[in-house]
Amino acid sequence: MKNYDTLLNDLIPRKFGKRGTIWTVFLILIIVVGLIAYIDQVNKGQVVTNMRDYALWGIYISNFVFFVATSFVGSVTVAVLRLTNNDWRTPIVRIAEIISLAAIVMAGITIMIDMARPDRLLHLFIYARLQSPITWDVIIVPTSIVLSFLLLYFPLLPDLAILKKYHQKSKPNFSKWYGKLALNWTGSKIQKSIQTKSIKIIALMIIPVGILLQTIDAWLFSTTYRVGWDSTNMGAYFISGAFVAGVGALVTLMYIIRKVRKLEDYITEFHFDKLGKYLALACLTYLYFNVNEYLIPIFTAPVQEDIHLNTLISGEYAPLFWFAQIVGLILPLIILIFKKGRKPLSMFIVGLMVVVGSWWKRYIIVTPTLLHPFLPIEGVPESWHHYFPSMHEWLITAATLAMALLIITVLVRYLPVIPIQRTFDEQELLKTKKTTES
């Protein structure tokens, strides 16, 4: 059992070392390059992308779907584990909240990159039509951003007060900021009861909002007549996919933060084991909906759908399709069944596989469908029959991913990644329990 001072010493946010600085500069460089590419895109038009009249959506959209999916981690771990009284969640919730916020903010930015007329952004509000799934997105994405922020912020208040006190002498400037953000937190009974109540309400709200967010994202596709999108399975399929992507991202970042910040005493193998089982559950659910989406339609597929399924299973998109299915879903599932597979390092690799698989899976959902319209693709240059992202698209997409990582990095730098006050309280509780028992 650690005393308060060592605990504080372990968990207080620290200045970056050399590695941290290089990492941050690297991220900023990617973002700057992406920004230049984006400015070029705005000037020249989306002709700089490889999107054309048939492949009219590309990686901007699939990347958006990926971000939206990843943001589900807030609802599915923090809120669900809270409501189910899983006490082991304490050291991982803040990381999940940070990922959730970074991902949903970037989802909002990414979807704007896809707009060919970003200068008319306000039209979405001035002329809004409620029947369009895009308007549903305009409503649900900002709602999710606010909720994700509050889910991170409210539990943070006691820790901000601690940080204020900690930096009082050494860095008065820091201390002032933390103090302002802590909203005069003293830890009194009234404050605590308000805080607990607020967190509970947000946790209750973020589950339906998260599910709605994922479903609306699926409806963007299933409200069209396109083969491969026009499916009643889409909503549930997207929710389960988001479950996988979110937990996968959490596991990956958890491992890295644990290693960099030397938090082995707090995030233990026990936590990885628990999350491993949780991820296995996610993968199983996703597998079920994948069977519904790709295997069962084979039996009754009309000609058009048959062509579409064939390009996925054995045609042009087969390598990517099987990569996403095997590396992103089946292999992780097999690894996670074994106890050894749920050890930290192996979990990190599984998490990476899942995240990369999830990204490409979204690509596979968006692109092939667009290249199989009902009427043949004719009268257009040969290059319009295919789609692979252009350099501009890659640079801009890389920048959005880097920006998400930068948000996470900055938050990890300035906020305690493991709730200090709660960890301390829980330890105290454990201690008193032990003394009364003995």
Add this chain to the structure above:
Amino acid sequence: MENHDKNSRRKFIDKGLKLGLATAIGGIGLSKLANKLNAKTENNSGHKMELMTTDGTLIEVDSSEVMEMDHSINEDEKYNIREGMPNRKFVMVIDLAKCKNALKCVSACNKHHYITGDNAWLKVHKMQESRDTASYWMPRTCMHCDQPACVTVCPVGATFKRRDGLVLIDNERCIGCRFCMAACPYSTRVFNWSEPKQGETSEITMELHGHNPSIEHAGLPSVKGTPDKCDFCPHTIDKGELPHCVTACPNGVFYFGDKYEDAVSNGAVTLRLSKLLEDKAGYRLLEELGTAPSVYYLPPVDRLVDFKDGLKDYKKFESVEKPD
């Protein structure tokens, strides 16, 4: 004691307010009445006029009472660009049996809509149902659906359906999300991925042809970052002419007309629409989707049995003719 005091005060204020209100209303009423009486006595010229009411009875009115007024305006009859021409419903019939892939429709459409990129609005597809049936040519315009999928999904109402059947695009409102293009099952829409190269020529020629840039020409002039598509040529309808593809076709494939008049014309003959569709078993493309298109097809009955013979002079279709 205190309570009682408060109550009586409240009552007093309440009564006072009501009384005040009543006086005010009464006062206004009285002054109005007085005004009217004054006016009658003052302005009565004694000169009478005989007038006829709308239902035909004659009445006599003092000339001072007669005032000039504007003509009554029926809002339904007024031309509204988003509502369309009143009491019309435009339809097209495409007779696939006559199409020989002459592509004159495409070049006429391109010319009159100043299409310079690779994205023609009108296309002729080579269709084949299955391996053992002969192919046929199928011109494809915008279907101007009565249940347009593109209009349903547009978040800003940039694309809209008019009462006269036309589906058009407001290129000044569009945000460029391309959801309409994803939603259209006929892949009708084309997009201006870069600044359209029509340039000043189009503006000058448009001026010469008397085209005013308006949303009535879905995408004319084209605007960067917004889609264009076949607009059913409202500018020719206005002049009482047929759309460019109809007049350009040497084989009389296209018929254009008004569903309410039950007549369509390909320039050479005018036919009864309902009879034509019944006699020749007209159908609509992807009818089962429920988009209810305004374009009807007549089946390709005169197919070349050995289609390869028909392909002797076939060259790969390009949306815009390019110099060899």
